[in-house]
Amino acid sequence: MMRTRPLKVALLGCGVVGSEVARIMTTHADDLAQRIGAPVELAGVAVRRPSKVREGIDPALVTTDATALVKRGDIDVVVEVIGGIEPARSLITTAFEHGASVVSANKALLAQDGAALHAAAEEHGRDLYYEAAVAGAIPLIRPLRESLAGDKVNRVLGIVNGTTNFILDKMDSTGAGYQEALDEATALGYAEADPTADVEGFDAAAKAAILAGIAFHTRVRLDDVYREGMTEVTAADFRSAKEMGCTIKLLAICERARDGASVTARVHPAMIPLSHPLASVRGAYNAVFVESDAAGQLMFYGPGAGGSPTASAVLGDLVAVCRNKLNGATGPGESAYAALPVSPMGDVVTRYHISLDVADKPGVLAQVATVFAEHGVSIDTVRQQGKDGEASLVVVTHRALDAALTGTVEALRKLDTVRGVASIMRVEGE
Amino acid sequence: MMRTRPLKVALLGCGVVGSEVARIMTTHADDLAQRIGAPVELAGVAVRRPSKVREGIDPALVTTDATALVKRGDIDVVVEVIGGIEPARSLITTAFEHGASVVSANKALLAQDGAALHAAAEEHGRDLYYEAAVAGAIPLIRPLRESLAGDKVNRVLGIVNGTTNFILDKMDSTGAGYQEALDEATALGYAEADPTADVEGFDAAAKAAILAGIAFHTRVRLDDVYREGMTEVTAADFRSAKEMGCTIKLLAICERARDGASVTARVHPAMIPLSHPLASVRGAYNAVFVESDAAGQLMFYGPGAGGSPTASAVLGDLVAVCRNKLNGATGPGESAYAALPVSPMGDVVTRYHISLDVADKPGVLAQVATVFAEHGVSIDTVRQQGKDGEASLVVVTHRALDAALTGTVEALRKLDTVRGVASIMRVEGE
Ligand SMILES: NC(=O)c1ccc[n+]([C@@H]2O[C@H](COP(=O)([O-])OP(=O)(O)OC[C@H]3O[C@@H](n4cnc5c(N)ncnc54)[C@H](OP(=O)(O)O)[C@@H]3O)[C@@H](O)[C@H]2O)c1
Ligand SMILES: NC(=O)c1ccc[n+]([C@@H]2O[C@H](COP(=O)([O-])OP(=O)(O)OC[C@H]3O[C@@H](n4cnc5c(N)ncnc54)[C@H](OP(=O)(O)O)[C@@H]3O)[C@@H](O)[C@H]2O)c1
Numbered sequence: 074m075m076r077t078r079p080l081k082v083a084l085l086g087c088g089v090v091g092s093e094v095a096r097i098m099t100t101h102a103d104d105l106a107q108r109i110g111a112p113v114e115l116a117g118v119a120v121r122r123p124s125k126v127r128e129g130i131d132p133a134l135v136t137t138d139a140t141a142l143v144k145r146g147d148i149d150v151v152v153e154v155i156g157g158i159e160p161a162r163s164l165i166t167t168a169f170e171h172g173a174s175v176v177s178a179n180k181a182l183l184a185q186d187g188a189a190l191h192a193a194a195e196e197h198g199r200d201l202y203y204e205a206a207v208a209g210a211i212p213l214i215r216p217l218r219e220s221l222a223g224d225k226v227n228r229v230l231g232i233v234n235g236t237t238n239f240i241l242d243k244m245d246s247t248g249a250g251y252q253e254a255l256d257e258a259t260a261l262g263y264a265e266a267d268p269t270a271d272v273e274g275f276d277a278a279a280k281a282a283i284l285a286g287i288a289f290h291t292r293v294r295l296d297d298v299y300r301e302g303m304t305e306v307t308a309a310d311f312r313s314a315k316e317m318g319c320t321i322k323l324l325a326i327c328e329r330a331r332d333g334a335s336v337t338a339r340v341h342p343a344m345i346p347l348s349h350p351l352a353s354v355r356g357a358y359n360a361v362f363v364e365s366d367a368a369g370q371l372m373f374y375g376p377g378a379g380g381s382p383t384a385s386a387v388l389g390d391l392v393a394v395c396r397n398k399l400n401g402a403t404g405p406g407e408s409a410y411a412a413l414p415v416s417p418m419g420d421v422v423t424r425y426h427i428s429l430d431v432a433d434k435p436g437v438l439a440q441v442a443t444v445f446a447e448h449g450v451s452i453d454t455v456r457q458q459g460k461d462g463e464a465s466l467v468v469v470t471h472r473a474l475d476a477a478l479t480g481t482v483e484a485l486r487k488l489d490t491v492r493g494v495a496s497i498m499r500v501e502g503e
Numbered sequence: 504m505m506r507t508r509p510l511k512v513a514l515l516g517c518g519v520v521g522s523e524v525a526r527i528m529t530t531h532a533d534d535l536a537q538r539i540g541a542p543v544e545l546a547g548v549a550v551r552r553p554s555k556v557r558e559g560i561d562p563a564l565v566t567t568d569a570t571a572l573v574k575r576g577d578i579d580v581v582v583e584v585i586g587g588i589e590p591a592r593s594l595i596t597t598a599f600e601h602g603a604s605v606v607s608a609n610k611a612l613l614a615q616d617g618a619a620l621h622a623a624a625e626e627h628g629r630d631l632y633y634e635a636a637v638a639g640a641i642p643l644i645r646p647l648r649e650s651l652a653g654d655k656v657n658r659v660l661g662i663v664n665g666t667t668n669f670i671l672d673k674m675d676s677t678g679a680g681y682q683e684a685l686d687e688a689t690a691l692g693y694a695e696a697d698p699t700a701d702v703e704g705f706d707a708a709a710k711a712a713i714l715a716g717i718a719f720h721t722r723v724r725l726d727d728v729y730r731e732g733m734t735e736v737t738a739a740d741f742r743s744a745k746e747m748g749c750t751i752k753l754l755a756i757c758e759r760a761r762d763g764a765s766v767t768a769r770v771h772p773a774m775i776p777l778s779h780p781l782a783s784v785r786g787a788y789n790a791v792f793v794e795s796d797a798a799g800q801l802m803f804y805g806p807g808a809g810g811s812p813t814a815s816a817v818l819g820d821l822v823a824v825c826r827n828k829l830n831g832a833t834g835p836g837e838s839a840y841a842a843l844p845v846s847p848m849g850d851v852v853t854r855y856h857i858s859l860d861v862a863d864k865p866g867v868l869a870q871v872a873t874v875f876a877e878h879g880v881s882i883d884t885v886r887q888q889g890k891d892g893e894a895s896l897v898v899v900t901h902r903a904l905d906a907a908l909t910g911t912v913e914a915l916r917k918l919d920t921v922r923g924v925a926s927i928m929r930v931e932g933e
Contacts, residue, residue, distance in 0.1 A: 105653060368806065393652065401832070
């Protein structure tokens with residue numbers, strides 16, 4: 074049964090993602106109508122620069138007054154692909170107030186204000202969907218929120234930023250340093266002119282907050298996410314990783330504590346074993362590994378960004394939201410009933426790989442080992458290399474609290490036989 | 504807002520999967536209630552052997568009269584984990600007639616009678632969900648049906664049977680023959696006493712029919728699926744595969760023809776390059792690779808069977824179906840509007856790896872090459888090995904119609920210089 078009155082869609086933003094959303098809405102109009110049960114009509118397109126030529130977009134639909142568009146009152150769904158906090162946030166809120174549901178790809182906004190936006194959606198009985206906000210085309214939010222709704226997720230371990238994975242993969246495969254690999258990523262269009270959001274882990278942290286919130290049915294704010302970028306990863310770190318049968322990835326890790334009473338979320342570079350499914354995620358691809366009580370280990374893999382992959386996710390949400398509208402229903406909203414406390418980084422249990430430059434004299438190892446013991450950190454392996462009065466010591470610990478591990482490193486720095494801490498890297502995924 | 508009147512669930516079958524469903528419903532009762540918005544109550548459990556002790560199941564709930572249970576009239580959701588065609592089919596139909604929605608893990612039934620069951624669900628305004636029927640715990644049906652609802656899927660390439668993947672992985676890693684690897688799979692509980700459904704590809708074919716139907720919005724019957732088992736794969740085939748930088752997997756392949764006007768579905772062993780993400784799927788794990796217009800290449804990976812992984816998928820569906828019920832809505836039903844014709848195996852475009860035993864005399868290669876040319880099949884590589892008047896010829900073709908390739912092989916068998924066709928294997932995933 075096909076309804077003939079079309080559902081009206083307002084597209085806010087028509088850049089990399091928005092232009093692809095508009096293109097697919099046009100080229101796949103018949104399929105979308107069949108899958109939704111009613112045709113969908115592009116009712117307006119809000120942009121910043123109205124005079125820019127936009128292929129396939131009727132110029133009569135283009136406006137710079139996004140607010141007026143969402144206030145029209147006849148809009149069924151607003152697709153927000155402007156990005157950033159404002160005006161996106163106000164536009165989404167206004168959309169709910171005027172009866173529209175919202176599909177967004179805006180990870181920054183969702184990570185910062187997800188709870189308030191969900192509350193606004195619920196207040197007005199509307200949907201807020203954002204599959205595209207995490208890992209682009211990869212179905213992840215729907216599987217976590219719906220497929221695993223009867224399971225208990227314990228851990229989410231993800232490569233959720235394509236730029237940094239491209240850089241790290243390049244460093245791994247060619248032996249290049251960070252700057253050289255970044256330059257190549259920039260030249261190939263994988264990194265933006267200002268790569269800060271990617272390489273400093275801000276983008277991944279936003280996604281970690283969103284994923285942790287959904288996985289643990291708990292509100293996780295962006296500030297709750299521990300974050301370390303990957304600008305200090307060196308070619309030497311990759312050599313160390315290889316010696317351990319590992320590679321290095323920038324990981325977003327969301328974990329439930331063993332006692333189940335709290336959760337943590339963090340982003341940092343880490344060594345992972347080559348045998349781990351995430352180790353073979355190449356180039357700008359993303360992948361997310363999920364561990365749950367009943368399902369066990371699942372992995373979701375695919376392109377984490379790009380106009381058309383991201384548009385695929387937006388369109389999937391658009392179809393769902395339109396169906397809900399026709400059903401007079403809404404999909405699953407925010408689920409934060411568990412309200413678990415989010416613990417700080419110090420409470421995370423992890424392992425450290427530590428490279429120390431030390432004096433090449435007897436007793437150094439004993440001194441270093443004593444510091445570990447004093448902090449209750451047990452050592453898995455030590456490798457000692459001496460050359461010309463200088464020596465290096467590579468220590469890999471057993472699992473311990475991050476607070477104990479950082480405490481150990483601080484104390485090591487104070488030893489006069491320790492000339493410097495050459496690198497520290499967490500070891501994950503074992 | 505929590506509703507206090509519980510939703511009533513009838514569990515049909517309490518074996519490997521059903522007992523885990525019951526266990527999770529009990530241990531996770533509070534979480535399920537929060538996620539659904541109402542408590543769920545196990546209202547009855549139908550089994551064959553009522554006197555068997557079933558841990559954690561109130562004996563008062565156990566019955567052998569499954570029909571009476573689904574006819575009670577107060578059941579909101581029927582979970583069918585009996586398996587097989589009858590009585591499962593009649594019970595599901597009866598459930599719809601008595602107002603219940605249905606969650607099933609029954610691939611055999613869905614592949615054979617999916618259309619009729621969907622029609623019955625729709626007629627009564629109920630849901631039919633079956634995430635667990637394909638690839639156990641891996642969210643696959645929901646992503647294909649919902650996340651990719653705005654995209655166009657062109658290809659689904661999957662390892663969807665854990666038993667055969669375990670056997671093939673064993674053969675690959677140890678050089679074992681088929682029988683030896685099967686014996687080990689049986690001893691470890693990965694293969695059933697009668698492994699026919701797995702090793703002859705019947706199980707995978709059922710899943711291929713279900714996946715193709717959803718991916719292409721087209722009814723694909725079990726009979727439409729071309730099927731070849733993997734009992735004839737030899738250690739020699741693995742050596743040939745290795746020489747080509749490949750491994751061998753039993754693949755379920757659903758494809759849209761290049762012109763978009765038809766689809767195919769098939770199950771057979773095939774060589775795939777080691778660089779393909781499916782090549783590294785180890786042991787009894789499953790994985791499904793999906794290619795679509797906008798999203799590009801996605802992969803979903805996880806445990807394809809086992810009581811608790813399968814129960815995870817059943818529970819996810821149970822939550823969704825219960826939410827729909829509370830919303831007074833139904834989820835997406837069958838989508839078969841595209842109604843594309845399903846082409847036979849001969850129309851598939853693939854490549855062959857052919858090993859021939861030939862007479863070791865001049866002119867044989869020319870004769871063989873002529874046969875390929877006459878069938879319009881172009882040769883990619885030939886490798887010739889001679890020993891004691893006997894020789895072998897390994898030919899890898901370029902892409903051609905399967906009909907032309909089988910025609911070529913038939914003609915080769917008739918050449919008197921060809922002593923025998925030692926093996927034929929398709930090459931996929933490039
Ligand atoms: N690109 C990706 O691969 C990707 C992947 C996942 C998620 N996302 C998310 O998708 C969103 C959009 O990203 P994008 O890459 O498409 O960005 P983009 O290419 O920069 O496009 C932004 C669009 O928004 C319009 N715009 C900016 N300010 C506006 C305003 N005040 N009022 C109306 N329109 C305004 C711009 O207009 P003009 O065209 O006139 O400049 C442009 O069309 C972001 O939230 C991003 O995080 C992107
Ligand atoms: N096992 C897996 O890993 C897996 C994975 C994916 C999908 N599945 C699917 O899940 C379904 C169940 O598989 P399973 O492995 O759990 O099977 P199972 O262990 O053989 O359990 C079957 C259950 O059904 C009951 N039963 C059989 N005939 C019945 C009848 N006429 N009336 C009422 N109850 C009856 C049996 O009762 P008794 O206990 O009294 O014998 C038993 O409890 C099948 O469709 C299968 O394809 C299984």
